[in-house]
Amino acid sequence: MQSESIKKRIIKSLIDEIVSIDATSLELFGHRLLELIEKKKLIHHGLNKDHRPVGYTVDTFSQSSDVIGEYSAEKTYFVNASKEYETPCFPKVANDIDHALSHGNPKKIYLIASQEEKESFRAKFLKSDHGQKYANLVEILDARELAKRIYEFSVANPSDGAFFGDFFPDFAKNLENYEYYGRIPSRCENHQSDDLVLSAVQKQFESGTGVCVLHGLSGSGKTQAAIDYVRQNVDRIGNYIWIYGDDFKKGTTLSSIKRSRGGTPFNVAGAFNSCPTLLVIDNLDWAVDESTFEELKLGLAAGGLILVTSTLNLPGQSYYVATPSLSFETAVKVLGEDISKLSELARCYVEACRFSPLILATTRSICKVNGIDKESFYKEVLEKPDLLSSQDGTSILREVLSRLDTHSQEALVMIANSTSGTHDARFLGAFITQTASINLQRLSILQSATTPGLLKVHDLICDAVRTTPDAQPVSDAIERFVAEGSGEMLTSAIRQIHLCEKQLMATHRARSTRQPDWLMYALMQAGGDARSEIAAKLHGLKITGKCSLAEVLCIVDAKEDFAYTIADNVAREAYYKQCADEYQSVIDSGVRDELKVELLHHRGKALRRSGSAAEALSSFQEILAYRSEWHAAHGQIAHLGTQKEANDQMKAAGEASMIWLVERILSGYSAVPLRVSLAAIARLRSYPKVISAISAEPEKVKQLSDVIAIAALDGLDQFYEAFLAFTSKFGYEHIDVTIALAGAMPELLTVPPESIDTKQWTSACEALSNTAQSAKSVGKAKLANRLIASATIFAQALVNAGELKPFSVRAVMKAFLAADMPDRALDICEQFAPKTKDHWLLYRKSQALLELGNTQPALDVALEALKVAKQDSKAEDRIASYYELLSKCAEAIPDISTAIAYCQDATRSGAGGKYMQQLKERLSRLKAAAAQVQPGT
DSSP, X not given: OXXXXXXXXXXXXXXXXXXXXXXXXXXXXXXXXXXXXXXXXXXXXXXXXXXXXXXXXXXXXXTTSSEEEEEEOOTTTTOOOSOTTSOOOOHHHHHHHHHHHTTSOOSEEEEEESSOOOTTHHHHHHHSHHHHHHTTTEEEEOHHHHHHHHHHHHHHOHHHHHHHHHHOHHHHHHHHTGGGTTTSOOOOTTOOOOHHHHHHHHHXXXXXXXXXXXXXXXXXXXXXXXXXXHHHHHHHHOEEEEEEGGGSOTTOOTTSBOOTTOSOXXXXXXXXXXXXXXXEEESOOSOOOTTTTGGGHHHHHTTOEEEEEESOXXXXXXXXXXOOOOOHHHHHHHHTOOGGGOOHHHHHHXXXXXXXXXXXXXXXXXXXXXXXXXXXXXXXXXXXXXHHTOSSSHHHHHHHHTTSOHHHHHHHHHHHHTTOSEEEHHHHHHHHOHHHHHHHHHTTSEEEOSSTTEEEEOHHHHHHHOOSOOHHHHHHHHHHHXXXXXXXXXXXXXXXXXXXXXXXXXXHHHSOSOSOOHHHHHHHHXXXXXXXXXXXXXXXXXOOTTXXXXXXXXXXXXXXXXHHTOOOHHHHHHHHHXXXXXXXXXXXXXXXXXXXXXXXXXXHHHHHHTTOHHHHHHHHHHHHHHOTTOHHHHHHHHHHTTSTTOOHHHHHHHHHHHHHHHHHHHHOGGGSOHHHHXXXXXXXXXXXXXXXHHHTOHHHHHHHHHHHHHHHHHTOTTHHHHHHHHHHHHTTTTHHHHHHHHHTOTGGGGOOGGGSOGGGHHHHHHHHHHHHHHHHHTTOHHHHHHHHHHHHHHHHHHHHTOOOOHHHHHHHHHHHHHTTOHHHHHHHHHHHOTTOOOHHHHHHHHHHHHHTTOHHHHHHHHHHHHHHHTTOGGGGGGHHHHHHHHHHHHHHTTOHHHHHHHHHHHHTTTOOHHHHHHHHHHHHHHHHHXXXXXXXX
C-alpha cells in the first residue's frame, strides 16, 4: 500500500513538472515516448537543428505516415471556445487533427499536450465536429497520462528512466530515493560515501551516549553523511525520523514540531519513545547540551539514537564530533577525476577543496554541463590566493558559480535574495522559470527536499551568490501564483505561503493601507497571527458588485473568523443569516459569473450554519447550474446530506454528490483537490450504500487508502477525520489495507493534541483506537502499542478539556478499553454520562464491566444497549455486535446455552463478510464447549 501511494505521489509531482515544461522539451521527450508506445523508430521533424519549431510538416510521423504525433504546450489546449449552448469546439485540438490529416492517411493520431485535461473535456470533445468524425483515430495524452506512461517506462527500463530524468530532474531523484521517499532527502548527484565520516558517527554512538552532533563547515558533507547513515542502518534500527533544524526552534518542545512548510505538527518525542528510533535533526543552528533531549530519555534508554548535523561546535561537550575531511581518494571521486590519471593541477585543487564536498561536486557539475575545461579552471582558481584564503569556502564557491549561464545565475540569485532556500517546485517554476529550475536541478544545485514537491538550495550556495536580501520579489511572485489559481488553495500554494510567511508579512506591512488583495488572502491562509491581524480589519467591510475576487474572498474569510468569536449560538446563527442575505443582495445586483459562483458558495455555507438547510441546498445546486463539475459544491451538498435536519431530498442529493465525488476520486486521486477528497472520505460514514459499493471492490478500498496516505505525506490535518471514517467502515473487512495505511505514516500517528484543532481530537482518538484493534488482531503488537499510546494521549486530553459530548465519551472509553484500562473507561462513563441511555455508550460500559469481572451487571447493561439500539436506524448494521456482546457476557457468567442463543441471534442480524465468519467460528466453539459439559460426561 505504501509503495502504491508513493508511486501516485511521484506521478503527481511529475504532472506538475510536465505542466510547466517548455514546448521544445515537450517535443523532445514526447517523440521518444511515442517511440516506446509504438515500439518502433519514428521520424521527428517538428524542430529544426536549432530546436526551433518547423511549421510546414507534422511533428512526429512513421515511415508510412500511418502514425502521426503533434505536440502542444498551450495553456488553453483543453478550453472549449464555444458558448454554453453551442456545439463544443476546441480550436487547437481541431487544428492539430487537420494538420495531421493533411500529411497522409494516418491510422493513429497522437495529440500530446503538456496541460491537464479538464474533467468535462472528453465528453465535450466527443460531441464536437472533430470528435464525432475522428475520435477513433485520435489518442490524446495530457499531462496526467504522460506522467503515467513515463513512470511505467522509466521503472521498466533504467536507460529510459535516465532519458526522461534529464527533462524531469525531480522525477529522477524521486525514483532514485523511492524507498525513502518523503522521509529523508535524496542523495546529491555527485555524492560519494566516505568511511571516515561514517566511522566517526558510529564510534560516537558506540561510546554509549546515544547522541552524536556532527559539526563542521557548511558544505562539508554532514547532511550526505546523515543520509548514508540512515540508509546503512535502517534495517538494524527499524524506525527513523528526519526533521530540519528550522523545525526545531530553541526553547520549543519535541512533542510538537511544526514544520516550516506548514501542515500537521507531530510528536517527535512520542514517536521516538514508543520504539527504538533513529532521529536525525539536520542543520540545527543552536548548540545542544544534556537538557536538550530530556524528553527523549525513554527512547534513548530503549536503544534510540539521535544524529544532529550543525555548523556549531560546543567545545568540551561529549556529544560533539567534528566532521572529518574527505579522504583524498573519495574527494577525487566527488570531483569526477580518475586517481590513476590525476594531473598535478587536479591534485592541488582536491587538496585545496577537500574540506568541502559541496565545492568539489558543484565544480564537477558546472564544468561538465557548461563544457568548461577543468584543467584551465583549476589553474585559474589556484592562481587566486584570495579565493583559497576563505575560511568557509564561499569565495571559491562564488567563483565556481560565476561560470553558470546568465539565466541560471540570475535565477539562483533570486532564490538566495528571497532569504528562503526552500521552495515549492511548482511555484519555483513560476518564480524563476521552469527552464532555470530544470537547469539548476541538472546541476544538483537545486535538490529535492525531504518533503515531496519541495526543492532546496544549500545554505552555502545561497550565501555565496546573495546580493541584496529582498522580500518583495518572492512575495510578488506568490501573489501572482495565488491570483493565477483564482485563490484555490492547492497544496503547492499553501506550502509556499508557509515557507515564505515572514517575507509575505514584511511586504504586506511595507505596502500602504489598501483594499484587500491576493497578498492579504495568501497571508490569511497561513492562519495564526497573520490571519487574525488581517481579518480583524476586514470583517466589517461590505461586499459590492464592484469588488474583485480577491476582495470577496478576503472579506468572506474575515466574516467567518468573526463568527467564530460570537459565543452565543443564537447570535452566531443570526450573524450567518445576515451574511447570507448580504451575499444574496450582491448577487441580485448583477455580478459577473466568477463572483456569483463564489458568493453562492459562501451564501450556502452561511445558510447551512444558520440552520437554513433547504435554502443552502438550493444555493449549492444553483452553482452546479453554472459549473456542474465544481468539486467544492458537491462536497457541500454531501455535507448537507449528513445533517440532523436533512430531509429525504437533502439526503438523496447528498448521496448523489457523494457518488459523483467518489467516482472522480477513484478515477485518479489528482482529479479532485486533496482537501475535498479528504472531506468526502470523512463523510462516507453517513452514506451506507456508497460504503457497501466500495467495500465490495477491494481495489477501490485500496485507492481510498492511497488518498489518505498521500494526504499524510503532504501533512494535511484533515487526514484524521478521513482516517477515522476509513478505519471505522473498512477496517474490519479490509484489515490488511488499514494496517498498511497506519504503517505508511508512523510520524503522523503521534501528533500531539495541542497542535491540532480541538474539533479533531475525538476523530484522532477513535481512529487510533480502531487501527490499534486491527493491528492487535493480526499480531502487529509493536504497531498496536504505539497506536494505543497515542490514542490514550488524545483520550486524556479530551477528559482534561472538560465537558464531553456522548460521541467523545464513547471514543475515550474505547481508547481506554483498547489500552486494557477498563476501570478508567468505566470512570469516564460515570463522570460524564452516569445516567446515559445512549446505546453506543452502554455498549462500551458493558465491555468495561465484563473485563472487570462484573458479569451480571455487564449482561444487564448490554441488554439495555440492545433495546435502545434497535430503535436507532443508524445502528441497524451493528445489531449483530450487540448480540455478540450479550453472548460474551452470558459465557462469562457462565451460561453457555444462553451464550449460544445470543450468538445465533447475532448470525441472524445481518452480519456479513469476515464478521459473519468470526461469529460462526464463535458459535461452533460454544457448541463444542456445551457438548463437553452435558450431564453424564
